Amino acid sequence: MQFVYPEFLWAFLALAIPVIIHLFNFRKYKTLYFSNLKFLQFIDEETKATKKLKHYLVLTLRILIFSFAILAFAQPIIAVKNNGQSAQPVIAIYIDNSFSMTAKGTEGELISEARETAKKIVDQADLKTSFLVCTNLLSGVEKRLLTKAKAVEYIDKIEPTAIPRKMQEIINWQRAVIENENKSQRSIGAQQYVLLSDFQKVASSGKKLTPDEVNFYHPVQLVPQNTANLFIDSVWFSSPIHKLNENNELNVRVINKSDENLSNVELKFRLNDIKRDYFLDIQANNSATTIINYSDAVKGIKNGTLTLNDQQLFWDDDFYFSYEVKDFSNLLIIDGPAALSSVQLVYSLEKLYNVKTVSENSFVQNDIKNVDLIVLNGLNEITNGFSEQLNGFIQNGGSIAVFPGDKINPSSYNNLLSKLELPSISGSYSQGLKVKKIQYKDLFFQGMFDKQKQDLNLMSIKKAYGIRGTNAANYFSIIELQNGEPLLVRSRKNANHYLFCSSLSADFGTFSSESLFPAVLLRMAELSQRNLPLFITIGDESKFPVFNYEANESPLHLKSKTVDFIPRTSNFDGTTFILLNGMEAIEQLKAGNYSITSDQEYGNIAVNYNRQESQTTYLSKSEITEVLSAAGLKNIAYSAIENGQSMTNIDIKKPFEYWRLCLFLALLFLTAELLVLKFWK
Numbered sequence: 001m002q003f004v005y006p007e008f009l010w011a012f013l014a015l016a017i018p019v020i021i022h023l024f025n026f027r028k029y030k031t032l033y034f035s036n037l038k039f040l041q042f043i044d045e046e047t048k049a050t051k052k053l054k055h056y057l058v059l060t061l062r063i064l065i066f067s068f069a070i071l072a073f074a075q076p077i078i079a080v081k082n083n084g085q086s087a088q089p090v091i092a093i094y095i096d097n098s099f100s101m102t103a104k105g106t107e108g109e110l111i112s113e114a115r116e117t118a119k120k121i122v123d124q125a126d127l128k129t130s131f132l133v134c135t136n137l138l139s140g141v142e143k144r145l146l147t148k149a150k151a152v153e154y155i156d157k158i159e160p161t162a163i164p165r166k167m168q169e170i171i172n173w174q175r176a177v178i179e180n181e182n183k184s185q186r187s188i189g190a191q192q193y194v195l196l197s198d199f200q201k202v203a204s205s206g207k208k209l210t211p212d213e214v215n216f217y218h219p220v221q222l223v224p225q226n227t228a229n230l231f232i233d234s235v236w237f238s239s240p241i242h243k244l245n246e247n248n249e250l251n252v253r254v255i256n257k258s259d260e261n262l263s264n265v266e267l268k269f270r271l272n273d274i275k276r277d278y279f280l281d282i283q284a285n286n287s288a289t290t291i292i293n294y295s296d297a298v299k300g301i302k303n304g305t306l307t308l309n310d311q312q313l314f315w316d317d318d319f320y321f322s323y324e325v326k327d328f329s330n331l332l333i334i335d336g337p338a339a340l341s342s343v344q345l346v347y348s349l350e351k352l353y354n355v356k357t358v359s360e361n362s363f364v365q366n367d368i369k370n371v372d373l374i375v376l377n378g379l380n381e382i383t384n385g386f387s388e389q390l391n392g393f394i395q396n397g398g399s400i401a402v403f404p405g406d407k408i409n410p411s412s413y414n415n416l417l418s419k420l421e422l423p424s425i426s427g428s429y430s431q432g433l434k435v436k437k438i439q440y441k442d443l444f445f446q447g448m449f450d451k452q453k454q455d456l457n458l459m460s461i462k463k464a465y466g467i468r469g470t471n472a473a474n475y476f477s478i479i480e481l482q483n484g485e486p487l488l489v490r491s492r493k494n495a496n497h498y499l500f501c502s503s504l505s506a507d508f509g510t511f512s513s514e515s516l517f518p519a520v521l522l523r524m525a526e527l528s529q530r531n532l533p534l535f536i537t538i539g540d541e542s543k544f545p546v547f548n549y550e551a552n553e554s555p556l557h558l559k560s561k562t563v564d565f566i567p568r569t570s571n572f573d574g575t576t577f578i579l580l581n582g583m584e585a586i587e588q589l590k591a592g593n594y595s596i597t598s599d600q601e602y603g604n605i606a607v608n609y610n611r612q613e614s615q616t617t618y619l620s621k622s623e624i625t626e627v628l629s630a631a632g633l634k635n636i637a638y639s640a641i642e643n644g645q646s647m648t649n650i651d652i653k654k655p656f657e658y659w660r661l662c663l664f665l666a667l668l669f670l671t672a673e674l675l676v677l678k679f680w681k
Contacts, residue, residue, distance in 0.1 A: 211632025228258030392573025432483025
């Protein structure tokens with residue numbers, strides 16, 4: 001047996017007081033004179049024996065009263081034995097500090113109520129208990145058992161973070177830490193797990209838990225006053241092309257997670273020097289998409305911010321995006337034996353394009369660097385080695401337009417075409433080759449024509465290459481011939497890979513002399529500009545490319561007015577990618593626009609928080625207990641904090657404490673003493 005407050009045991013010395021009192025009472029006597037001394041002597045002896053028994057009984061009861069009262073203050077505990085050693089009780093407290101816990105409760109934010117509840121639990125525990133306090137960080141600092149004072153100190157420092165966690169993930173982590181402590185230096189006894197969270201539905205997952213029939217689990221749900229939320233879900237442009245003084249259509253989707261229809265919701269749009277306010281009407285539990293039209297007056301990097309006026313959760317009210325209106329786009333033309341010089345001529349007339357032309361024999365890997373579009377002009381054969389050289393360019397988001405030669409080896413082409421998600425080509429044919437149809441509604445032709453002519457007056461193609469063995473669902477046919485075969489196709493998976501199913505050689509026709517030819521070339525270049533992602537989500541697996549950065553230079557930094565962060569990077573085929581999926585990024589980065597710098601500036605990146613916790617849907621009591629019970633947990637005590645933490649008492653069981661029993665026995669013996677004194681005459 002152990003005592004929480006062993007210093008109270010010194011009070012056992014006070015037991016001498018009732019003993020001394022009783023001894024003095026036994027020595028007191030009176031002399032009485034009676035005529036019949038024999039009879040009175042008998043009565044006197046019988047009375048003395050009874051009184052003596054009564055005095056001893058009262059003395060015993062008083063000693064028991066004082067003894068159990070002293071033990072109650074000393075708080076005896078019987079610890080579990082583990083390998084012959086006394087085991088230490090542990091209370092593992094998890095405080096959900098994800099952004100959803102910034103919702104308003106009765107007495108402030110839910111995270112504030114969770115902190116106060118946790119401190120009450122710590123305060124009510126005995127001094128021998130150790131505490132494992134963890135948050136969504138699950139950092140190395142949290143992998144230690146704390147005393148009461150240290151636990152309260154750490155709880156006071158807990159702040160919101162962008163990291164959401166699953167309930168099962170937390171319990172598994174807590175168990176692992178306690179098990180390591182048990183093996184390394186401590187002997188752990190009774191374990192109790194307290195989970196303070198709002199328990200959003202995203203907090204439940206299919207992660208497995210080991211069944212546990214011994215330890216106690218206390219899910220404590222903090223309930224917000226209002227579950228409504230309004231947030232910006234995503235933004236995108238209708239067209240990927242950004243040109244000076246041309247209209248941009250920015251689509252903004254806003255979601256209303258409430259049971260009320262909202263009208264005149266204020267949406268603020270800020271883009272460099274442009275400032276506008278918009279007002280939206282959104283139906284209950286629905287979304288609304290608005291289009292913002294504007295034009296860019298100057299070139300360069302554009303940093304945009306969209307802000308909602310919401311009254312509940314605030315962390316998801318801002319959405320950041322960034323893009324660049326470029327000075328020029330880099331094109332590489334690789335000429336083969338049947339190359340057409342007019343391809344280079346078309347591009348050289350446009351100042352937007354920086355054109356470089358090389359022959360297939362002089363091509364080197366370094367020619368691809370910072371290129372947006374590669375035009376294969378009249379190659380008759382594509383070797384496996386050449387195809388592999390282009391593979392990294394394809395994987396990094398580069399675009400390729402294939403204009404075959406006049407004497408091609410079809411099988412040599414198909415390895416590259418499969419990488420481009422384009423159809424395989426076979427031998428040539430010469431029947432039904434009049435151009436019949438242009439897919440005006442396709443993204444490729446949008447905005448190119450004022451009128452959509454169906455009676456095309458184009459010269460016929462003399463010869464074309466057939467396609468074979470390819471699922472038509474993998475590509476779009478955007479120009480079709482009279483026989484139903486395609487003349488120009490683009491990849492469905494990557495819309496900026498193109499195949500011209502003929503040759504630009506004069507023997508195959510005069511397509512290069514048609515007015516459609518330069519329009520097609522320029523459109524390919526426009527759509528092939530490698531626009532960087534508008535934004536990247538902190539914690540996601542997305543990658544952000546930095547094309548003009550050499551990996552052997554000083555590290556990249558993401559800088560804002562308040563943050564200077566060095567991100568993780570990876571390199572693939574000469575291109576460096578910024579990764580924001582690590583815990584370090586989640587902990588240190590805030591949503592906003594950042595410049596990418598090292599020894600020079602390499603552009604901008606917009607980062608946003610994950611919106612999964614914006615969907616304010618919560619698990620019910622039955623769902624929480626069902627998840628834990630299904631995992632084999634037996635001792636579950638659910639609690640809810642709906643009216644503030646000060647009005648809620650969380651009963652943490654202390655299965656090895658006996659002070660209450662001692663106090664009960666002290667009161668029982670006190671009652672017995674009073675009964676003896678009152679009724680024993």
